[in-house]
Amino acid sequence: MMFPKLSGARATVPALLVGLLGVLLVLYTWRLPPFTSSVQTTDDAYVRGLVTVVSPQVAGYLVDIPVQDYAPVREGQLLARIDDRIFQQRLAQSRAQLSTAQAALANLDVQRRTKEAGIEVARAGIDNAQAVLVKAQADERRLAPLIEANIQSRAQGDTLRAALRQAEAGLAQAQASETVAQQSLAETLATRPGLEAAVHNAEAAVRLAEIDLQNTNILSPRDGRLGEVGARVGQYVTAGTQITSVVPALRWIVANYKETQLAGMQVGQPVAFRVDALQGARLTGRLERFSPATGSEFSVIRADNATGNFTKVAQRLPVRIAIDAGQPLSERLAPGMSVVVSIDTASAPAPAGPAMARE
Numbered sequence: 001m002m003f004p005k006l007s008g009a010r011a012t013v014p015a016l017l018v019g020l021l022g023v024l025l026v027l028y029t030w031r032l033p034p035f036t037s038s039v040q041t042t043d044d045a046y047v048r049g050l051v052t053v054v055s056p057q058v059a060g061y062l063v064d065i066p067v068q069d070y071a072p073v074r075e076g077q078l079l080a081r082i083d084d085r086i087f088q089q090r091l092a093q094s095r096a097q098l099s100t101a102q103a104a105l106a107n108l109d110v111q112r113r114t115k116e117a118g119i120e121v122a123r124a125g126i127d128n129a130q131a132v133l134v135k136a137q138a139d140e141r142r143l144a145p146l147i148e149a150n151i152q153s154r155a156q157g158d159t160l161r162a163a164l165r166q167a168e169a170g171l172a173q174a175q176a177s178e179t180v181a182q183q184s185l186a187e188t189l190a191t192r193p194g195l196e197a198a199v200h201n202a203e204a205a206v207r208l209a210e211i212d213l214q215n216t217n218i219l220s221p222r223d224g225r226l227g228e229v230g231a232r233v234g235q236y237v238t239a240g241t242q243i244t245s246v247v248p249a250l251r252w253i254v255a256n257y258k259e260t261q262l263a264g265m266q267v268g269q270p271v272a273f274r275v276d277a278l279q280g281a282r283l284t285g286r287l288e289r290f291s292p293a294t295g296s297e298f299s300v301i302r303a304d305n306a307t308g309n310f311t312k313v314a315q316r317l318p319v320r321i322a323i324d325a326g327q328p329l330s331e332r333l334a335p336g337m338s339v340v341v342s343i344d345t346a347s348a349p350a351p352a353g354p355a356m357a358r359e
Helices: 003-029 085-148 154-190 192-214 328-332
Strands: 039-049 052-054 060-064 078-082 217-219 224-226 244-247 251-258 270-275 281-290 316-323 338-344
Touching: 085 154, 085 192, 154 192, 251 270, 251 338, 281 328
Parallel strands: none
Antiparallel strands: 039 251, 039 338, 052 244, 060 078, 078 217, 224 244, 251 316, 270 281, 270 338, 281 316
């Protein structure tokens, strides 16, 4: 009579074991006690880099594109060239206008010297008029008693008085001529600021024309590798037209961790990450800095949690991770690659070590 009960008990044990294993599997999968781990992992992580879009600053037809897609380039290397004939003529025109402005300024100096000479002539005229006046006054003083004594004729007295008045008028005229000459010099000198401004304006126009001419050569802004070269010879481009992109060697990782995973994370902690494109190859880095806000705060249209029904959603905070230098596979990393990042929040921050070249 006891055998059926014993058989039922034996059948229950495997079922209990299966149920227990299932519960343990769920706890392990969700990292719940007793399987809680200090290692925080996320697959919401990507390789980032400085992708510089290369565009012209002037408009024109492309006449030469000496580079190809994905080629390595050096800073200052020619990527494309715009037909520069118009810009050369504009530069020649600006230089001619500068020469005209400089000639006008030089002519002002000639006029100034001429006006100064005119003032000297006027002053010499004043000296001459003063000498004539002194002589006329002396003649009048010397002959006046003789005329009163009827020794000299009164007609001679009239002649002396007329000569005196003429000398006085000549002195006044000479003094007025000096005033006019000084006014003329002042007017000439007053035009100098305008002529100097015209020269500076022409110099600036020449410099702008030189810059535009230089900008017909589209150069690489830095060392790196090119993206796709989308321009073609003969294409008309304007300022802002995308020619290609330059991707420098600098790389880093941006991992978007849930806010519930951030406890214990510190700047400087070692980081391990696996790269999908490299068959899960493991590379290392260190936590460099935290974003000042969650990704939702940087979105163009942010959710307003103060309206309608509310469902709490764990937000994600971007974390920047520097890639350790000296890893051969790191050279194969390209911006946009997916990675899986793991950070042991129980580890102590490592001292600052070598990292990939940065800005």
